[in-house]
Amino acid sequence: MQTPKHIAIIMDGNGRWASKRGLPRSLGHIEGEKAAERIIERAHSLNIPYLTLYALSIDNLKRDKEEVDGIFNLLISIETAYLEKLQKNNIRLLILGNRDLIPRNTLFSLERVERETRLNRQMTLQIAICYDGQDEILRALKKAENHLDEIQRPSDIAKFFDNPDVPAPDLIIRSGGEKRLSGFMLFHSCYSELAFYDKLWPDWNGEMLDLALDDYSTRERKFGKAANVGNN
Ligand code: FPP
Numbered sequence: 001m002q003t004p005k006h007i008a009i010i011m012d013g014n015g016r017w018a019s020k021r022g023l024p025r026s027l028g029h030i031e032g033e034k035a036a037e038r039i040i041e042r043a044h045s046l047n048i049p050y051l052t053l054y055a056l057s058i059d060n061l062k063r064d065k066e067e068v069d070g071i072f073n074l075l076i077s078i079e080t081a082y083l084e085k086l087q088k089n090n091i092r093l094l095i096l097g098n099r100d101l102i103p104r105n106t107l108f109s110l111e112r113v114e115r116e117t118r119l120n121r122q123m124t125l126q127i128a129i130c131y132d133g134q135d136e137i138l139r140a141l142k143k144a145e146n147h148l149d150e151i152q153r154p155s156d157i158a159k160f161f162d163n164p165d166v167p168a169p170d171l172i173i174r175s176g177g178e179k180r181l182s183g184f185m186l187f188h189s190c191y192s193e194l195a196f197y198d199k200l201w202p203d204w205n206g207e208m209l210d211l212a213l214d215d216y217s218t219r220e221r222k223f224g225k226a227a228n229v230g231n232n
Contacts, residue, residue: 002219003213005049006167007052013200033077035205050166056075056129056131057130057131058101058131083113083116087117089123090123094127098132133185133186133187140161144160169189169192170193172194177196177198195212
């Protein structure tokens with residue numbers, strides 16, 4: 001069965017999950033974090049080498065301060081609650097996003113986890129924080145300013161992205177019913193397979209990931225070539 005090397009997930013629907021229950025949105029994010037843990041565990045047990053989770057977009061920073069601060073605090077809990085587990089399970093953490101926009105205490109904590117886990121290789125977990133695909137391209141352009149002669153092919157541009165050693169996602173999943181990418185991994189998603197599910201993120205468990213992987217295994221990836229019909 002064909003399995004993706006890199007799965008990227010837009011974890012959508014936390015707010016609606018909470019509102020449906022008459023709870024504050026921040027509780028939806030707390031449940032969302034538990035769902036993220038379930039998905040990380042399943043992806044790890046399936047030996048998926050790269051998993052990216054979209055935790056916060058740059059546009060999300062326009063939300064109520066209390067909600068945004070709540071998400072940054074949840075991200076700090078990666079160090080306190082997960083560092084040991086990441087080490088035990090040989091998982092490397094990488095931040096994807098604009099570090100200038102991440103509050104100092106959250107950045108300090110996550111950069112410590114990045115440093116401590118940098119040699120782990122069973123799985124790479126990218127957490128997208130203060131991320132926006134157009135912003136990543138803009139920042140790459142600025143980094144490439146004095147290296148334009150090194151850019152001969154489109155793939156050379158990727159050398160200037162946040163985590164150049166991470167391959168493009170094979171499968172991008174979005175929970176919560178919306179059917180768009182909203183600029184997530186704008187450059188990298190060129191040939192990604194897309195999968196959209198109505199289930200709100202806090203309700204996700206390993207079985208949902210299995211379902212997405214079953215769906216992916218039926219996709220024919222053509223990368224611009226002709227369809228594989230009969231003996232062609
Ligand atoms: C989108 O739902 C979700 C977010 C903006 C935050 C997601 C953050 C987490 C799940 C915490 C991440 C933690 C780890 C450890 C990765 P929404 O609020 O846009 O939902 P709505 O569309 O229903 O309003």
